[in-house]
Amino acid sequence: MVATILQKRGARVTGLPSIQEAFAVIADQRPDVLLLDLELADAGEDSLIRKIRALPVEEGGATPAAALAAFGAGDRTRALLCGFQLQLAKPVRPAELVAAVASLAGRTRQPTEAQAARA
Numbered sequence: 001m002v003a004t005i006l007q008k009r010g011a012r013v014t015g016l017p018s019i020q021e022a023f024a025v026i027a028d029q030r031p032d033v034l035l036l037d038l039e040l041a042d043a044g045e046d047s048l049i050r051k052i053r054a055l056p057v058e059e060g061g062a063t064p065a066a067a068l069a070a071f072g073a074g075d076r077t078r079a080l081l082c083g084f085q086l087q088l089a090k091p092v093r094p095a096e097l098v099a100a101v102a103s104l105a106g107r108t109r110q111p112t113e114a115q116a117a118r119a
Contacts, residue, residue, distance in 0.1 A: 034065040053083040064104035
């Protein structure tokens with residue numbers, strides 16, 4: 001459902017079945033944003049984000065990331081402490097998902113010359 005919502009808004013989405021594959025893609029392709037469903041993570045919810053944060057910035061260590069998790073008192077705090085920028089409560093509303101991804105993606109983009117000139 002998450003992929004469908006984002007694709008309908010023009011995002012290019014790559015769904016990966018395992019933490020190992022996700023880590024390889026991040027190190028190789030450096031996506032703009034990472035979304036990780038904490039309930040589906042196969043190697044513990046924080047292992048992927050901790051591995052990513054251990055990478056140098058130029059290798060994807062600062063990739064903006066959001067955790068998807070059922071809302072619980074400790075979910076948000078745990079996600080932020082692990083290295084995620086946001087935690088989205090499931091079920092996530094489409095507008096909230098799109099806004100969160102857009103916000104996170106904006107943190108990784110450098111302004112174009114025209115945008116920089118207007119600033």
